[in-house]
Amino acid sequence: MLKKGLFQKPQNRLEDFTKAPVKGGGRRQPEIPDNMFVSCPSCREMLLSKDVNENGRVCIKCGHHFRINVRDRIAALLDAGSFEELWGDLTSENPISFPGYEKKLEDSKRASGENEAVICGTGCIGGFSTAVFFMNGDFMMGSMGTVVGEKITLLFEYATAKGLPVIGYTVSGGARMQEGILSLMQMAKTSGAVMRHSQAGGLYIVVLTDPTTGGVTASFATEGDIVLAEPGALIGFAGPRVIEQTIRQKLPAGFQRAEFLLEKGFVDAIVSRKDQRSYLSKLLELHSKEVLI
């Protein structure tokens, strides 16, 4: 299910500052565009947006990982020109006639420029071919409805048939409640496809990014042969607010972050964004059939 507030952008302190009325009304202050600076929620440093973007949306001072646009991630990770998208034109209907869902879908399409909350396809990393999926947090919080479930399932079936590994990036608020029980069933469906790929000897590497929660955590996000995470990513079944409401106490600092999951034994390694390309290409090399001979 979707969690409230997970996708709220961290407060940009400079925004208030630049918008505050100038006292005295004297000399005109130079105007600073809203998006020129970004404050790091981790080290509180004020950074030039340009520097952060050029650094793969990672803080140049402390290494905090900001959320990144899904197309930028694909471009940075895969070998240039190698990505071929599959089933990109699939779009959701309103299968249980949920009130207001069509409008929400339309708004999300317009705002994100994408058709759904996951992008699937094939590509190469360091010359090694692989099936890939990238969830998109900008589309209805990366929630999983029937189309997301279908595309992930199709990808694993395709990879099984072609003997390809799968590398997937998750970001999700969970199952999409506007598709009701059909969303929940996608957890079953995708898990079945992951299992069949696995039984056929396929390699599945998943990279958990901020935030990965709910029904996605309780299905394909945690079913990888190798489970990696980005530094600081929030990863959990229940969202932190839901837990706080249930147990009526504050959660400890760092709870449900990637480092916490590593300590508890649910993540194989934390890999920073700039290292992911080489890390994944090494993993693909170590698992490639040619090396084994």
Next chain:
Amino acid sequence: MISIPEEYPYEAETSAVPAHKRVAASRAKGRPTGRDYIDNLISDFMEFHGDRTVGDDEAVITGIGKLKNMPVTVIAIEKGHSTKEKLKRNFGAMHPEGYRKALRQMKLAEKFGRPVLCIVDTAGAYCGIEAEERGQGQAIAKNLMEMMVLKTPIISLFIGEGGSGGALGLAIADRVWMLENSYYSVISPEGCASILWKDAGKMKEAAQSLRLTAQDLYELGVTERVISEPDSPKEFKRVYYLLEDALYDGFSKSRALSVEELLNRRYEKFRKIGRIQGLE
């Protein structure tokens, strides 16, 4: 003994009851719980405890017994009747070790060729610090994968609440059957109302919109059979009689299939939900 032929999935005249009333009925005091079903359906039941890793989750009862003359494995979420019992059972909200305890028994069922009966009745998997620390999401995900390929028949029976992933973790089955007043949903109607409309009071609208009643789920192809209920819990005997025959019959039919056919059908049952037409 009452028996309903398989082509009559439910008694249609009852489907006019509004969804929120079904939800209320599924949670009603005095409604039979998992243990009541075990007592009435299974003879010589022997309970087994623990996940062999961190402990024994008492929100779920696991063990073996006989359905008529057929040895079966039973996994039943138990909510408890009295307050004391409810606390002991954590109100039927399982921790990760509960899902692992269930999977351990399912693996033994596979080894010894016993069918598995899962009895589902939970508002959801437990939300708490320890549950997260011990990998609630991973525990459920593991069950989804393993149940999809478990080489023995599985029937999941929804007797009350079917809360999201916590219910699904015991509901990858060849047959999913629901009592008339049970529900199965991606989110509780209250949760849905408070997230979407910022108003938990809109629970009635949410219950209606989510299409979570047994009748809805039959129409959506999620359940194959809806079992009608008597007006009073005291008359539940007739449900047990019906179930005893129906479960026995269901397991027998699944057992007649080859393992490959059984697993292909199970995969296809879930694979078809939300399949996009017209793709190669």
